[in-house]
Every structure is written in C-alpha cells, then in structure tokens.
Amino acid sequence: MARKSHVQTTINGETVEFLCESRQSLLEVLRDELHLTGAKEGCNNGNCGACSVILDGRLVNSCLVLGVETEGKSVETIEGLAEPDKLHPIQDAFLENAALQCGICTPGFIMSAKALLDQNPNPTEHEIRYWLAGNLCRCTGYDKIVRAVLDAAAAK
Amino acid sequence: MTENKEYKVVGTRPIRHDGVDKVTGRALYGADFQIAGLLHGRVLRSPHAHARILSIDTSRAEALPGVKGVVTAQDLPSAEDRIADLGEGAVNLKHLCDNILASDKVLYTGHAVAAVAATSPHIAEEACKLIDVEYEVLSPVLEVRQAMEPDAPLLHETLKTTSMGETADEPSNVASHIQHTLGDPEKGFAEADIIIERDFVTGTVHQGYIEPHNATAHFNQDGHLTIWCSTQGAFTVREQVAEILQYPISKIKVVPMEIGGGFGGKISVYIKPVAALLAKKTGKPVKVLMNRTDVFEGTGPTPASYIRVKMGATKAGKITAAEAYLAFEGGAYPGSPVGPGAMCIFAPYSIENVIIDGYDVVVNKPKTAPYRAPGAPNAAFGSETVIDELAEKLGIDPLEFRLINGAKEGDRRADGPVHPRIGFIETVETAKAHPHYTAPNGKKHHGRGIASGYWFNIGLESSVTINVNADGTINLIEGSTDIGGTRASIAMQAAEVLGIPAESVNPSVVDTNSVGYTAVTGGSRTTYATGYAAYEAAQDVKRKMIERAAKLWEVDVSNVQFEDGLFSSINGKEEQISFRDLCGQLSQTGGPVVGSGTVNPGGAGGAYATHVVDLMVDEETGKVEILRYTAVQDAGKAIHPSYVEGQIQGGAVQGIGWALNEEYIYNAEGTMTNASFLDYRMPTCLDLPMIDAVIVEVPNPGHPYGVRGVGEVPIVPPMAAIANAIYDAIGIRMTELPMSPDRLLKAMGKI
Numbered sequence: 001m002a003r004k005s006h007v008q009t010t011i012n013g014e015t016v017e018f019l020c021e022s023r024q025s026l027l028e029v030l031r032d033e034l035h036l037t038g039a040k041e042g043c044n045n046g047n048c049g050a051c052s053v054i055l056d057g058r059l060v061n062s063c064l065v066l067g068v069e070t071e072g073k074s075v076e077t078i079e080g081l082a083e084p085d086k087l088h089p090i091q092d093a094f095l096e097n098a099a100l101q102c103g104i105c106t107p108g109f110i111m112s113a114k115a116l117l118d119q120n121p122n123p124t125e126h127e128i129r130y131w132l133a134g135n136l137c138r139c140t141g142y143d144k145i146v147r148a149v150l151d152a153a154a155a156k
Numbered sequence: 157m158t159e160n161k162e163y164k165v166v167g168t169r170p171i172r173h174d175g176v177d178k179v180t181g182r183a184l185y186g187a188d189f190q191i192a193g194l195l196h197g198r199v200l201r202s203p204h205a206h207a208r209i210l211s212i213d214t215s216r217a218e219a220l221p222g223v224k225g226v227v228t229a230q231d232l233p234s235a236e237d238r239i240a241d242l243g244e245g246a247v248n249l250k251h252l253c254d255n256i257l258a259s260d261k262v263l264y265t266g267h268a269v270a271a272v273a274a275t276s277p278h279i280a281e282e283a284c285k286l287i288d289v290e291y292e293v294l295s296p297v298l299e300v301r302q303a304m305e306p307d308a309p310l311l312h313e314t315l316k317t318t319s320m321g322e323t324a325d326e327p328s329n330v331a332s333h334i335q336h337t338l339g340d341p342e343k344g345f346a347e348a349d350i351i352i353e354r355d356f357v358t359g360t361v362h363q364g365y366i367e368p369h370n371a372t373a374h375f376n377q378d379g380h381l382t383i384w385c386s387t388q389g390a391f392t393v394r395e396q397v398a399e400i401l402q403y404p405i406s407k408i409k410v411v412p413m414e415i416g417g418g419f420g421g422k423i424s425v426y427i428k429p430v431a432a433l434l435a436k437k438t439g440k441p442v443k444v445l446m447n448r449t450d451v452f453e454g455t456g457p458t459p460a461s462y463i464r465v466k467m468g469a470t471k472a473g474k475i476t477a478a479e480a481y482l483a484f485e486g487g488a489y490p491g492s493p494v495g496p497g498a499m500c501i502f503a504p505y506s507i508e509n510v511i512i513d514g515y516d517v518v519v520n521k522p523k524t525a526p527y528r529a530p531g532a533p534n535a536a537f538g539s540e541t542v543i544d545e546l547a548e549k550l551g552i553d554p555l556e557f558r559l560i561n562g563a564k565e566g567d568r569r570a571d572g573p574v575h576p577r578i579g580f581i582e583t584v585e586t587a588k589a590h591p592h593y594t595a596p597n598g599k600k601h602h603g604r605g606i607a608s609g610y611w612f613n614i615g616l617e618s619s620v621t622i623n624v625n626a627d628g629t630i631n632l633i634e635g636s637t638d639i640g641g642t643r644a645s646i647a648m649q650a651a652e653v654l655g656i657p658a659e660s661v662n663p664s665v666v667d668t669n670s671v672g673y674t675a676v677t678g679g680s681r682t683t684y685a686t687g688y689a690a691y692e693a694a695q696d697v698k699r700k701m702i703e704r705a706a707k708l709w710e711v712d713v714s715n716v717q718f719e720d721g722l723f724s725s726i727n728g729k730e731e732q733i734s735f736r737d738l739c740g741q742l743s744q745t746g747g748p749v750v751g752s753g754t755v756n757p758g759g760a761g762g763a764y765a766t767h768v769v770d771l772m773v774d775e776e777t778g779k780v781e782i783l784r785y786t787a788v789q790d791a792g793k794a795i796h797p798s799y800v801e802g803q804i805q806g807g808a809v810q811g812i813g814w815a816l817n818e819e820y821i822y823n824a825e826g827t828m829t830n831a832s833f834l835d836y837r838m839p840t841c842l843d844l845p846m847i848d849a850v851i852v853e854v855p856n857p858g859h860p861y862g863v864r865g866v867g868e869v870p871i872v873p874p875m876a877a878i879a880n881a882i883y884d885a886i887g888i889r890m891t892e893l894p895m896s897p898d899r900l901l902k903a904m905g906k907i
Contacts, residue, residue: 023278037188038181040416042366043448047833050366078181091179095171098798101640101806103178104185104367104416133842136833138364138417139640140802141809142841143849 012080205826266453344477348468367416456525609872655721680865759858811874
C-alpha cells in the first residue's frame with residue numbers, strides 16, 4: 001500500500017493537518033478523512049459540480065484536485081459558509097426561493113454561486129446561467145436556483 | 157369529501173423543515189454515512205452485453221492485501237422462478253436475484269458479476285480487476301424490433317410470450333402482449349374525414365439523479381441486519397432484501413438516509429443486497445457505492461420504444477377512432493412500463509373507438525426501472541404529435557382541438573376506468589388564455605408547439621404518528637423519504653388540522669422499525685397519501701385533545717368544539733383554551749397524547765398537464781434553443797405551491813433533455829459509449845429559459861384538501877410539444893427521439 005503523505009492546509013479558516021495517499025482526491029480527503037461530507041460525489045470526473053469548493057479563491061471541482069495539492073493552500077467548503085447564528089445570504093436565498101428539492105447538488109451550487117458573487121456582485125441572469133452551467137441539478141429545472149442567486153446578489 | 161374552505165397553512169410557502177440542513181451541507185445522504193470498522197465494497201461488472209458465464213475465479217482478488225471478502229451469485233440463496241409483489245409491482249424472483257449478481261448469463265454490459273469488500277475503495281477496485289471471469293460471448297440484441305424477429309438471439313431460453321391469458325409454446329424475447337379495445341375502431345376510422353398514421357422511435361434515457369446508488373450494511377452478532385441507504389422506499393428495500401437473501405423482515409432494519417434524487421430509479425435494489433452479503437461474509441459493516449458509469453450501465457433507465465399511432469377525425473375536429481401499437485424494451489428482464497404507456501396514450505381524450513396493443517420485450521440493456529410517469533412520455537410523444545398533425549391539417553387551433561375532444565368526468569378510458577372529476581379541460585383553457593399563447597410567434601425558424609399529458613397517480617399505504625409536545629408543537633413521524641420537500645407538504649396538512657403554524661411541526665423520516673408500513677415515495681403519492689395519513693393522525697390528536705379539554709372543564713366531549721386552533725365549550729360553560737395551552741396541561745389530564753393515522757386510499761386523482769413551448773432551430777447546426785416554456789398543470793390543491801412549481805419545472809426540463817439530447821448510445825457490441833455526464837448530456841441552466849409553471853386547482857374529491865399528485869405528469873408533454881414546435885419552425889415532423897442536432901440536420905437534408 002502506498003505510503004501516506006502529511007499535508008497541512010487551511011480549511012474554512014482553520015489550520016488542518018491530514019494524512020492521505022497521493023491518489024486520493026481532495027473530495028475523498030474532505031469526505032473520508034475529515035468527515036466534511038457537504039461536498040458530494042455525483043460523477044467523480046468534473047462534470048456535475050456537486051463537489052464544488054473554493055481553493056485559494058478559485059472555484060474547483062474537488063474531485064479533480066488531489067489532496068496533496070492543497071498543501072499550504074486555503075479551502076472553503078459549504079460547512080464554513082454560515083455563521084454560528086446566521087446563514088449566508090445565498091443560503092437564505094436558496095431557502096426562500098425553494099431552490100432545492102433533493103438537495104444533493106445544493107452545496108455545490110451554493111459554493112459556485114458564492115465564487116460568482118465574490119467576483120461579480122451584480123450578475124445578469126445570463127451571467128448566472130453561464131457560470132452555473134458547470135453544476136448539474138436534475139430536480140429543479142434551475143428556474144428557482146437562478147432566481148435565488150439573483151435575489152442573493154440583490155440582497156448584498 | 158374535500159374540505160371547502162379558506163386554509164391557513166395549506167397553500168402557503170413556509171421554509172422547508174429540512175432546509176437549513178440541506179443548505180449547510182449537514183444533511184446526511186447515503187454515501188455520507190460513517191461507522192467504525194467500515195469496509196468498502198465495489199462491484200465487478202460485465203464487459204459484454206450478452207454472454208454465458210463459464211467460470212469465475214476469485215482467488216487472485218482474495219489474495220490481495222486489504223481484501224476481506226468476495227461474493228458472487230453463488231453466495232445468494234438459490235432463487236425460485238416465482239412471482240412476488242415487493243412494493244413495486246409483481247417481480248420474478250429469479251430475475252430479481254440474477255439482476256443483483258448474474259448467475260449463468262450476463263445480459264447487459266454493466267451487469268453485476270461479483271463484489272469485493274476491502275479496507276479502502278481503491279483496494280476493492282484493484283481487487284475487482286483480479287477476478288477472472290471466463291465468458292462465452294453471445295450476439296447481443298439491442299433494439300426492440302430486432303428482438304421481436306423470430307430468429308433473434310434469445311436472452312432467456314425459458315421466456316414465453318403471455319398474451320391475454322395464453323402462454324405461447326416457443327420461447328421468445330417478447331415477454332407479454334396486452335390489448336385494450338373500446339367501441340368499433342374499424343367503424344370509427346370509416347367515419348373519419350382524415351386519418352393520420354405515423355411511427356415513432358424513442359431512445360433509452362436515464363433518470364439522471366445526481367447521487368449515485370449507495371448502501372452500507374451491517375450484520376450484528378444476533379443476526380439483525382441494518383442497511384443505511386438512499387432509497388425511495390425503505391420498506392420496499394426491506395421486502396426486496398428479505399426475499400433475495402431469504403431472510404425474515406423482522407431481522408432487517410432499513411434506515412433511509414437523505415436521498416439525492418430518484419425519479420423512480422431508486423425503488424429497485426441493486427447493491428443493497430450485495431452490501432448485506434459482503435457484511436455477512438466479512439462480519440464488518442460494508443459500504444458499497446456506485447460510480448457514475450455503474451449508474452448508467454447497471455441501473456434502470458427508461459425504455460427505448462417503437463410506437464405506431466393512427467388517428468382519424470371528422471372535418472369538424474371530432475376524433476372518431478384511435479389505434480396504437482407500442483413495443484417497449486424491458487431491458488434484460490421483463491417489466492417495461494408498456495402497461496401504463498398503453499393506459500395513458502389516449503387518456504386526455506374522449507374517443508369512442510380505440511384499439512391499443514402493447515408488447516414488453518427483452519433486449520441486452522439494463523433492466524428498465526420506473527422513471528417519472530413510466531411509459532406515458534414515450535406514448536404521448538406519438539399520440540400528441542399525431543393530434544397536432546390532425547389539428548393542423550383540419551385548420552383547427554391545437555388547443556381548440558383539445559377542447560373539442562378533451563376527456564371529462566364520466567368519459568371512459570380505453571382501458572376501462574371511467575374518469576372521476578378531472579382537470580384536463582381546465583389546463584387547456586388556462587394555456588389558451590396565457591400571455592405566452594396569446595403572444596405573437598412569427599419569426600423565421602421560430603416555432604411554437606403544444607402538447608398535453610396524463611398520469612394516473614397512486615394511493616397505497618402510509619402511516620404517520622404524531623407526538624404532542626408540551627409547548628404546543630408536534631413531532632410528526634413518517635416513513636416517506638423526502639425527495640423534494642414532502643416533509644413540508646406533509647407537515648402542513650397536520651398543521652392545518654390542528655390550527656398551528658407549519659413551523660410548529662417537526663417532521664422526521666424514520667427507519668422501518670420506527671414507523672408503520674409506508675409504501676415508496678413514487679407514483680406522485682407522497683403528498684397525497686402520506687399527507688392523508690398526517691391529516692388522519694392530526695384528526696386523532698384533535699379527538700384526544702377534545703377529550704382532555706372536556707376533562708379539564710368537566711363537560712361531555714360533545715360540548716367541546718375545536719376551530720382555528722382554539723378549543724371552546726359550547727352549551728353552557730364559557731371556556732376556551734388554545735391548542736398550545738392545552739398541550740401544557742397534558743400531564744395533568746391523563747398523560748401524553750399520541751395520534752396515529754394509517755391509510756390505503758383509493759381516491760388518487762389523475763393529473764393532466766398542457767405545455768406550450770417556443771423555440772428556435774439553428775439551420776446551420778441543427779441545434780434547438782428553447783426560448784420560452786409554459787407548463788400548466790392541475791395539482792388538485794397545491795399544499796406548498798413553491799414545491800409544486802418545482803416539480804413542474806423539473807419534470808418539464810427532464811422532458812426537454814429527453815426531447816433534445818439524452819439517449820444511450822451503443823456500439824455494435826452493445827456497450828454504452830456515453831456513460832458519463834459529459835457525454836450523456838442533461839440540460840444545464842445555460843440551455844434553458846425560466847420555466848413558467850402555472851398551477852390549476854381542480855380539487856381531487858378523494859383527498860381532504862383536494863390534493864392530486866404532481867411529480868410525474870410534467871414529463872409527459874415536453875417531447876411532443878417540442879416536436880410540434882420544430883414542425884412549426886421548419887415544417888418537418890420529427891418522429892425520433894432525441895431530436896438532436898445530427899438528426900435535425902439529417903431531416904433538413906443537410907447531412
């Protein structure tokens with residue numbers, strides 16, 4: 001069995017150390033080693049966006065990043081978004097717009113929307129649709145998701 | 157018996173009860189489940205579409221360090237060739253078991269052959285590659301008409317066609333033939349001024365839920381088996397696993413985790429019994445996960461089909477006769493949804509003379525599984541396209557044509573039942589008056605199409621328990637897994653009865669040991685039937701609370717009335733107490749109050765939908781762009797309108813994907829060549845406009861609040877609506893799904 005590597009990284013603002021095999025993806029590390037299961041595996045090849053996290057400010061599919069690559073970097077996951085007593089405005093907007101049904105894609109969509117609003121606080125509907133095209137949702141038809149992101153942008 | 161009054165909770169849009177867990181990543185889905193000592197399982201799948209298994213040698217896999225156990229069909233109790241009903245209709249147990257782990261033959265690429273449990277998923281995957289399987293490769297049968305040929309290779313040497321009670325002598329790939337007749341079709345066609353006949357082909361499509369199948373199983377030393385999994389029906393998992401493993405249901409507990417989509421595809425079991433076998437063999441908890449390719453290749457898609465529709469009408473636009481021939485692929489084992497397809501195909505219309513033939517045919521593809529109104533979308537693609545052509549040729553507006561022929565209460569469906577109160581006409585009238593339909597549509601290569609659809613909806617059993625809390629809230633215990641907001645829609649019905657806010661209900665979906673039997677979350681039944689059980693449980697609570705108020709005031713129960721959350725004494729004593737305050741006095745008046753409700757209602761109300769679509773065809777590329785989409789649907793009563801709209805929008809978009817892009821593409825050997833989300837292209841948000849969901853409410857008399865199911869019917873009209881709009885845009889009738897750019901370019905003579 002392959003020897004594990006020691007990795008030190010920052011996750012949701014906290015310094016985290018973990019051991020992982022070099023073949024383990026960031027998604028596997030988050031879920032299996034750190035028990036941060038908010039990022040989901042839908043396809044494991046970068047097509048569905050359910051595992052979206054933000055790595056050093058950039059939106060990535062965590063299934064396409066190796067755990068060892070996060071050494072010295074900063075990872076934001078869905079678990080770090082809400083404050084102890086308050087949801088993030090995007091989370092509120094998803095709830096108010098009923099922008100989720102089964103909810104499996106929701107953490108990925110919310111992280112993706114956050115990455116969008118971090119760099120473009122007032123996106124048009126088309127810009128939202130273009131940005132979120134890397135996230136698949138099979139339940140909603142996207143209507144309410146797009147509205148939620150428009151609302152979250154307006155609320156900021 | 158529908159209550160006819162203003163509601164306080166029903167029809168409002170509260171935040172769903174499981175919402176915060178789902179937007180913060182805290183909600184635990186099947187794959188998120190962790191337990192100490194967990195092993196990881198992987199399934200080895202067949203690389204051949206049709207082959208005989210000559211031998212399986214697992215010794216090299218077992219020798220790999222980290223491997224703790226390997227199972228094959230040898231580890232399953234030998235299954236009899238008998239029929240059982242396990243919560244999703246009749247199932248042949250031999251077929252069920254062989255689909256879990258192939259015994260003598262593999263019948264599709266992706267068919268499970270063996271499974272490994274190891275200390276890590278990677279080791280389990282490596283070990284699968286070390287299992288040596290010797291196959292005798294056979295010719296695959298990949299298309300329904302090919303499979304029906306007399307000289308087609310046979311999938312099952314013992315399968316014989318049953319046709320209206322008779323069984324054929326010779327084996328065949330045709331499992332069954334059904335027929336429905338009404339009136340005199342020959343006479344009906346003779347009366348027609350115009351007859352249109354066309355044939356249609358639809359591709360194999362997948363439900364496409366984002367969460368792959370998963371299961372974690374553990375056998376305790378005392379023989380109790382626990383399975384944690386994502387499923388549409390925990391009790392159905394219990395029944396199927398019990399039958400497959402020949403194990404008593406009393407020793408099986410199924411814990412339904414949150415579920416990441418199903419659309420019918422998470423009713424059948426695949427890896428749950430395998431996880432249990434591995435857990436038995438290793439003595440450890442074992443988690444088995446599918447990857448996306450496993451999901452495409454190894455789990456039920458909805459069938460490809462060949463359909464022929466013939467309809468005749470008078471000059472005045474009255475349909476005089478209709479005929480349909482439906483041949484559906486069941487996949488590797490019988491069980492295609494040709495039955496419901498045949499029942500739904502002409503259900504929106506009142507037609508006196510009808511003949512419908514349906515064939516369930518096995519082919520070397522994965523066994524089909526339910527997918528949202530199973531069978532009806534295939535059928536409606538044919539019938540609604542022919543209806544459009546009839547209306548066009550007669551010069552009648554297509555919605556007007558539907559008003560002339562639309563089914564109403566009292567009309568008989570070709571398969572027998574007489575329609576109760578239904579809302580088809582109302583959906584057509586609403587569509588006709590909608591600003592979308594009245595807006596002009598005249599640009600070059602722009603087209604508008606409309607189509608309608610029907611789905612039965614079902615009732616089935618549900619159980620709900622309500623525990624009353626001292627602070628005036630209630631804990632509601634239910635067995636329906638929540639795929640799309642049903643905790644809210646069920647809780648709201650209990651809240652309405654008790655006059656409390658939706659937020660005062662804490663709904664929990666619990667395991668099979670902790671709630672009464674509850675059938676699957678499917679058939680658009682959950683808000684209807686489990687909601688009905690919640691209504692009954694709340695009525696039980698109300699009765700018991702009235703007894704407490706009577707005790708408190710020392711009056712007879714007949715002197716206590718309950719309205720708008722307030723108990724009051726009538727006939728003499730002037731007493732009043734709110735539900736909340738009475739909850740605080742339960743311990744002084746006899747102890748806790750628990751209400752229960754169980755139902756198996758027979759009054760499920762059928763659902764109708766009428767869709768309008770505008771689109772543009774790019775003549776250079778053959779690509780279709782959806783410009784505007786309006787979906788009108790009779791919901792009976794929308795308990796939580798936002799989630800009803802969500803069902804309508806989601807169903808319509810799945811239909812758009814089915815219409816334009818989605819299909820299993822096979823090579824000559826019968827292997828799917830596009831088994832990933834990159835190549836099996838489901839709609840993204842960039843492919844779509846907003847979807848205008850319009851709810852019509854024609855209450856279902858079979859439910860206290862008038863609920864009809866809403867989840868399934870929205871996928872029925874889109875394919876035909878889009879085909880009709882393409883015709884409007886470029887003057888070509890598309891009769892094959894999906895209407896992908898290459899098919900459009902071919903139809904336009906460009907390639």
